[in-house]
Amino acid sequence: MPALFFAGLAIIAAGGLSAVLLRRRSGLAAGVFATLIVAGCAMVAIPAVDMLTGGRAWEISLAARVPGGDWVIGMDQLSAFFLLAIAIVGAAAAVYGAGYLAGAHRGAVAFAHAAVALLLVALALVVTARAAVPFLIAWEVMAIAAFLLVMYEHEEDDTRRAGLIYLAATHTATLALIALFATWGVGARDLSFASLAQVAASPTGFGRNAVLLLALLAFGLKAGVVPFHFWLPGAHAAAPSHVSALMSGLVIKTGIYGLLRVAGLIGGVPEWYGWTLLGLGLLSGVLGVVWALAQHDLKRLLAYHSVENIGIILIGMGVGTLGRAYGLPAVATLGYAGAILHVLNHALFKGLLFLGAGSVAQAAGTRRMDALGGLARLMPVTWLAFLVASAAIVGLPPLNGFVSEWTIVQALLRAGLGEGAIRAAIFAVAGLGLMGGLALACFAKVNGVVFLGRPRTRGAEAARESGPFLLGPMLALALACVLIGLLPALMVPPAIAAAGVVAGPSALGGVDLSWDLVRFSRLAVLLTLALTLAWLTWRRLMRGRWRTVAHTWNGAYPLPTPRMQYTASSFAAPVLEPFGAIAGLRAERTEAGLETHPFDPGLDGVLLPAWWRMRAVTASLRSAQMSRLHVSLLFVLATVIALLCYLALRANW
Amino acid sequence: MTWSSVAALGVVLLVAPALPGVATRTRSFLTGRRGPPALQLYFELAKLLRKRVVYGATTTWLFRIAPVSGLVAALLAACLLPLDGRGAIAGFAGDFVLFAGLLALGRFLVILAALDTGSSLEGVGASREAMVGAFAETALFLVFAALVLATGRTTLSGMLGSPLVAAWSASLPSLAMLGLGLFVLLLAEASRVPVDDPATHLELTMIHEVAILDYSGPDLALVLYGSSLKFALFTALAAGVLGPRAALGPAAALAVLPAELLLVAVAVGAVEAVTARLRLNRIPQLLVATSALVVFATILLLRPA
Numbered sequence: 001m002p003a004l005f006f007a008g009l010a011i012i013a014a015g016g017l018s019a020v021l022l023r024r025r026s027g028l029a030a031g032v033f034a035t036l037i038v039a040g041c042a043m044v045a046i047p048a049v050d051m052l053t054g055g056r057a058w059e060i061s062l063a064a065r066v067p068g069g070d071w072v073i074g075m076d077q078l079s080a081f082f083l084l085a086i087a088i089v090g091a092a093a094a095v096y097g098a099g100y101l102a103g104a105h106r107g108a109v110a111f112a113h114a115a116v117a118l119l120l121v122a123l124a125l126v127v128t129a130r131a132a133v134p135f136l137i138a139w140e141v142m143a144i145a146a147f148l149l150v151m152y153e154h155e156e157d158d159t160r161r162a163g164l165i166y167l168a169a170t171h172t173a174t175l176a177l178i179a180l181f182a183t184w185g186v187g188a189r190d191l192s193f194a195s196l197a198q199v200a201a202s203p204t205g206f207g208r209n210a211v212l213l214l215a216l217l218a219f220g221l222k223a224g225v226v227p228f229h230f231w232l233p234g235a236h237a238a239a240p241s242h243v244s245a246l247m248s249g250l251v252i253k254t255g256i257y258g259l260l261r262v263a264g265l266i267g268g269v270p271e272w273y274g275w276t277l278l279g280l281g282l283l284s285g286v287l288g289v290v291w292a293l294a295q296h297d298l299k300r301l302l303a304y305h306s307v308e309n310i311g312i313i314l315i316g317m318g319v320g321t322l323g324r325a326y327g328l329p330a331v332a333t334l335g336y337a338g339a340i341l342h343v344l345n346h347a348l349f350k351g352l353l354f355l356g357a358g359s360v361a362q363a364a365g366t367r368r369m370d371a372l373g374g375l376a377r378l379m380p381v382t383w384l385a386f387l388v389a390s391a392a393i394v395g396l397p398p399l400n401g402f403v404s405e406w407t408i409v410q411a412l413l414r415a416g417l418g419e420g421a422i423r424a425a426i427f428a429v430a431g432l433g434l435m436g437g438l439a440l441a442c443f444a445k446v447n448g449v450v451f452l453g454r455p456r457t458r459g460a461e462a463a464r465e466s467g468p469f470l471l472g473p474m475l476a477l478a479l480a481c482v483l484i485g486l487l488p489a490l491m492v493p494p495a496i497a498a499a500g501v502v503a504g505p506s507a508l509g510g511v512d513l514s515w516d517l518v519r520f521s522r523l524a525v526l527l528t529l530a531l532t533l534a535w536l537t538w539r540r541l542m543r544g545r546w547r548t549v550a551h552t553w554n555g556a557y558p559l560p561t562p563r564m565q566y567t568a569s570s571f572a573a574p575v576l577e578p579f580g581a582i583a584g585l586r587a588e589r590t591e592a593g594l595e596t597h598p599f600d601p602g603l604d605g606v607l608l609p610a611w612w613r614m615r616a617v618t619a620s621l622r623s624a625q626m627s628r629l630h631v632s633l634l635f636v637l638a639t640v641i642a643l644l645c646y647l648a649l650r651a652n653w
Numbered sequence: 654m655t656w657s658s659v660a661a662l663g664v665v666l667l668v669a670p671a672l673p674g675v676a677t678r679t680r681s682f683l684t685g686r687r688g689p690p691a692l693q694l695y696f697e698l699a700k701l702l703r704k705r706v707v708y709g710a711t712t713t714w715l716f717r718i719a720p721v722s723g724l725v726a727a728l729l730a731a732c733l734l735p736l737d738g739r740g741a742i743a744g745f746a747g748d749f750v751l752f753a754g755l756l757a758l759g760r761f762l763v764i765l766a767a768l769d770t771g772s773s774l775e776g777v778g779a780s781r782e783a784m785v786g787a788f789a790e791t792a793l794f795l796v797f798a799a800l801v802l803a804t805g806r807t808t809l810s811g812m813l814g815s816p817l818v819a820a821w822s823a824s825l826p827s828l829a830m831l832g833l834g835l836f837v838l839l840l841a842e843a844s845r846v847p848v849d850d851p852a853t854h855l856e857l858t859m860i861h862e863v864a865i866l867d868y869s870g871p872d873l874a875l876v877l878y879g880s881s882l883k884f885a886l887f888t889a890l891a892a893g894v895l896g897p898r899a900a901l902g903p904a905a906a907l908a909v910l911p912a913e914l915l916l917v918a919v920a921v922g923a924v925e926a927v928t929a930r931l932r933l934n935r936i937p938q939l940l941v942a943t944s945a946l947v948v949f950a951t952i953l954l955l956r957p958a
Contacts (some may be wrong), residue, residue: 008664104872319929374771376713387715396761397754406750413747416798423955426798430944432754433794437787440761444783448768448776454711519745523729527755530725538721542871552709552770553867566768566776575784578937 001075002060005128008043009121011036015094016117022566023110030098033113034469037094037120044124045087051080052494059130069190072130078264078501081340081494081595085347088480089249090120092473096355097242099469100362112152112240119145119246126254132181133189139177139254143170149237149243162234165603169221170229172257175217180262181241197265207336208266212273216280223255225314226284229307230603233291236303237367241358245298247617248306249351253343256313259480264502271325271421271457278318282431285311287582289438293572294585294598296457297547298357298367301446302350305393308435309346309526313339315432316408319415319425324503326422331415334513336499338407345400345484349392352477356386359470360450363463368414369446369568374455378463383451383473390443392481395436398524400491403434406520407492410513438575445571454562486524489517569596657903661737661910668911669885670694670878672918676845677852679922680761694881701874707866711771719766720868720875723759727882735810736889738898738906744808749797752809753790756842756886759879762787767864774856778864781933785848785860788940789841792834795947799831800894800955813890815899830950832895837943839891839921841936843884846925846935858930888917 015036022029023068051057059074075083094116101109122145125138151163181191187206188195199206217228224232232252236244259277263269288307295301320335322328359382360375361367376383392399409429416426455461465471484491492513552560569587573594576583584605586597599605624631674691681688690696708716732742733752743746760782767779801807803824804816821828841848844861856863865876892913900905931939 151858190727374711376715376769391761394757394761395754396758397751402750403755406747409750410747413798413801416802417805417807423802426802426955427795427948427951429798430791430795430948432705434787434791436753436757437790440757440764440790441783441787444764444768444779448779449767452715452765452769453711495681513746516745519743520748520751523743523745523751527726527729531722532731534725535718536722538875542706545870549710550707552711552772553774560772562771564773565771566773566780571776571780571783574933575787577934578788578941582812604943613741 002058002073003053004043005047005075005124008040008046008112008143008255010040011043011121012040012090012117012124015040016114019110019113019117026102029110029113030102033117034098036094037117038091041087041091041094045074045084048080048083048087050309051075051077052084052270052497063372064133066133068133069131069195071134071614072192072644073125073128074130075128076501077498078257078260078340079127079496081344081498082253083124085253085344086120086123086127086250088125089245089351089477092351092477093242093245093249096119096245096358096470096473097240099467100240100242100358102427102469108152112149112243115145115148116243116246119149119251121248123254127257130193132185132196134195136174136177136181136206140174142251142254143174146170146243146247150239150247152240152243153238153503156238158234159238162231162238166235168310169228173218173221176214176221176232180211180214180218183207183214185569193261193265200266209270211262211266212269215259216276219255219262220345221255221260223310224284224307225253225255225280225310226287226307227602229284230600232307233300233303233600235356236306237297237299241299241354241361244358245351245354247345248303248354252306252310253347253503256317256339259317260502261341263317269321269325271322274318274321274325275368276318277314277351278425278428281311281314281316281318282428283311284308284314284389285431285435286438288545289435289442290576290579290582291584291598291600293438293442293576294583294596296369296596296598297567298360298369298372298446299354299452300598301369302353302357305353305439305442306346306350308439309342309350309393312405312408312432312435313342314348315339315428316342316404316411319408319411319428320499320503322415322422322425322507323411324418326418328415328418328422329503331411331418331422332503333496333499334411334414336502337492337495338404338411340498341407341495342401342404344491344495345392345404345481348477348480348484349389349399349401351528352389352474352481354394355474355477356382356389356469359466359474360463362459363466365459365462366457369449371457372450372455372460373453373562373565374451374460375463376451377467378455379451381471382466382474383447385471385478386451387447388478388481392485394440396440398482398485398527400481403484403488403492405436407495408432411547439548441572445568448566449568449571453565456562456565486528487521488524489521490513492517507531548565552597567594569594572596655737655903657737657907658735658740658742662731662742664907664910665731665736665885665889665914666882667892668914669881670698672884672888672914673843673851673881675915675918677923679919680846680925683923683926686861694877698874698878701869701877702871704870706870706872709770709772712766712769712867715762716766716769716867717872719762720872720879723762724875724879724882726755726759726762727879727886731882731886733809734886734889735813735893736910737903738893738910739814739903740810741808744810746807748809748813753793753797756883757786758791759883763861763864763876767866770791770867772867774863775866777857778860778862778866781860782864785806785841785936785940788937788944789838792838792940792944792947795944795951796831796834796838799947799951799954802951803827803831813893813897817894817897818899821897824954826944827950827953828894830946832891834943834947834950835887835891835894836917836920837939839884839887839917840924841940842887843921844880845921847928847939848933850930853930884918885914888914892917
């Protein structure tokens with residue numbers, strides 16, 4: 001199996017290389033690139049599926065002549081689960097990208113493909129690395145590859161701004177990671193994860209709380225947890241759409257992987273950590289969807305929904321951690337399993353949504369929702385796939401988003417029926433309900449404004465259905481969403497097995513969902529059958545009675561125009577009003593209309609003002625720095641004297 | 654699945670169209686008017702089913718499948734409720750999430766179908782429907798969580814069945830609050846005063862009515878029947894919490910069921926007679942207050958015994 005895994009990575013890398021080598025013959029290059037990536041992803045998926053269906057965990061170790069010990073690469077259920085998501089979404093996004101960038105006449109296309117391949121290899125290594133040094137290297141390669149891809153359209157001011165903010169954020173995360181491994185590895189033999197786990201298990205204390213806090217900072221920044229989400233919407237909106245799918249679907253999930261891996265290695269986790277995760281999850285979830293509702297740019301909206309879904313995942317992880325801390329193994333397993341399953345589910349439907357948004361943007365020439373409309377007739381297949389993904393992200397049965405939400409609710413309910421303070425975790429159920437309701441409003445808005453009604457502009461009128469390179473991956477992802485929804489028994493047991501890696505294998509005994517899964521599955525299939533049958537019967541009954549077509553009723557107004565349709569601003573306004581200032585919306589009401597301007601309360605409200613204030617303060621110090629040579633020398637002399645005084649005084653104590 | 658659960662579903666399906674009529678009739682009676690007959694909706698359904706359908710030129714397939722799909726979703730949701738007071742037709746651990754999900758599916762279809770027409774009036778309805786739905790779902794999840802705590806069961810059959818009877822003696826104040834919360838949710842989900850006014854005739858003041866404005870003929874019949882079924886489901890929920898029937902024999906429980914449903918419908922009419930419709934931006938406040946009430950009930954339930 002390890003051989004297959006590395007061969008798969010090599011083929012993915014070869015795919016990237018082929019795009020560069022064949023860049024003069026773009027048609028051939030796209031085909032070769034797509035074929036190689038799909039083949040490579042399939043080969044990487046095989047060891048993952050093998051592991052999840054009861055295969056043996058493996059580890060291989062490469063002797064490295066650098067500090068930190070051997071480079072260990074390994075596979076267990078947790079790695080396998082993430083790897084599966086990477087293989088599926090990676091292949092879909094690469095094929096889509098080959099078609100999506102085909103029309104662009106620029107040499108950068110080849111390098112964008114190469115960067116995608118690099119990103120996929122780095123992602124696969126991040127989730128399989130078993131030592132700090134290869135983990136950090138893969139992590140940094142992943143961050144840089146993603147940065148290059150975000151900067152693809154670097155002529156745009158917005159893109160450069162988003163790219164720089166992303167770069168700053170991701171390097172802060174790397175810095176925190178280095179600090180994490182440095183803190184944790186103090187007493188360790190080397191920096192392999194096995195040694196780190198030994199340190200954590202040893203009776204002599206280590207900075208457990210410091211490690212957990214650093215993990216929250218580093219991985220929270222990567223995952224886009226509020227308040228560390230500020231880089232995410234800009235970067236995801238600026239990147240080409242298949243890259244947005246990779247970033248939202250996979251790259252931010254490495255933050256979740258990191259948190260899970262640290263929790264698995266560190267052994268006992270304190271209660272405060274579980275409550276913090278739960279609180280951050282609720283905060284990210286609710287604020288993410290509220291901010292998403294306020295957006296006008298289709299891709300920014302989807303990006304804020306990633307913040308929301310990271311929140312849902314964090315709720316699962318939070319209750320899982322609490323289950324561990326309070327000694328309720330079933331709660332721990334179900335919470336972690338729900339979170340892990342939602343990682344895959346979100347990768348599938350959010351990847352699909354971003355691909356759909358890319359098709360829309362390419363066909364209509366804009367991502368501004370209020371300039372679109374009526375695309376359901378012009379791009380029927382794209383819409384069908386987008387609609388499936390929308391229903392899935394809202395958590396509607398019988399689709400995959402519902403399954404993970406149900407699993408997390410199970411964990412919360414069992415926590416509520418437990419003993420002690422953990423019972424209060426049951427209130428998080430209300431948060432999930434609110435998120436579901438608001439997400440429904442948000443995706444009703446997206447589908448309604450972008451796809452339904454009539455085209456609002458010439459650009460939208462001119463939109464045409466995309467080609468097979470774009471539609472194929474979207475339909476494949478939609479199928480995966482339906483499949484997991486109808487047959488949860490397919491993915492829930494592997495997710496529970498992966499949860500065992502985090503919660504400890506002893507936790508697995510307390511959970512038996514098989515009977516519930518079967519009943520649930522039956523109902524989901526029944527629902528689908530009933531919907532289809534009812535529709536066919538109804539159509540037959542109504543035959544010959546419903547061909548009459550007339551104008552839409554518009555308050556007796558005879559000549560409705562597309563401009564009279566409800567806009568995204570108006571649709572979201574009543575839902576957002578109760579949230580007041582935190583909704584991140586500046587509304588301008590004129591006699592004739594309503595115009596809303598979304599802003600990010602975290603980035604535009606706090607972070608950037610603080611940055612400019614800091615710049616202003618430090619600018620006033622510049623005069624001291626930039627002055628004449630002898631003044632600078634005086635500073636050096638003063639510093640040396642101060643240091644000497646400090647040393648002398650300390651020696652005397 | 655028992656015969657009584659299937660029979661109870663039959664009773665609910667049969668009685669459902671009477672409930673809005675009874676509520677409206679009560680309201681009319683209390684405000685000194687006569688009002689339409691209580692069985693008005695049956696007549697309307699019979700009339701609509703004989704008519705032709707007119708579709709807007711803007712609409713897509715979604716508009717056409719929405720009524721029948723929404724009704725199927727509501728029917729399946731009904732199968733999850735223990736309508737006979739002891740057991741549902743189908744169920745599994747955490748099935749209330751599916752119950753809420755199926756209702757959400759119906760709402761999603763109504764909203765999308767409204768936007769499908771491209772009419773700004775129906776956009777108004779769609780947007781308001783989404784707003785009410787988001788806040789109502791929060792309260793609904795909280796109610797179910799509280800019922801799980803009260804009864805120790807995670808299936809709807811358990812939390813509304815015989816364990817609930819035992820829970821009443823142990824935690825009366827909490828369950829009373831939950832029943833009240835469910836009653837407010839009923840008003841919101843079934844589009845009744847003070848959230849929505851089914852009797853209004855101006856599009857701009859409607860919520861549910863304006864969202865389904867473009868439906869006609871048999872399609873409208875399905876939509877109206879679906880709405881009345883939703884009314885019946887929330888009535889059954891509120892009645893199930895306030896007057897659990899698990900202690901009665903199966904036949905007696907079946908006989909009491911329509912009486913309880915009609916009684917709650919009369920209560921809805923009475924509320925409509927004494928309150929006015931709320932301003933639109935007060936509706937979230939009402940629903941958040943309901944959630945707060947349920948949170949209090951939950952805190953009481955969390956108190957160590």
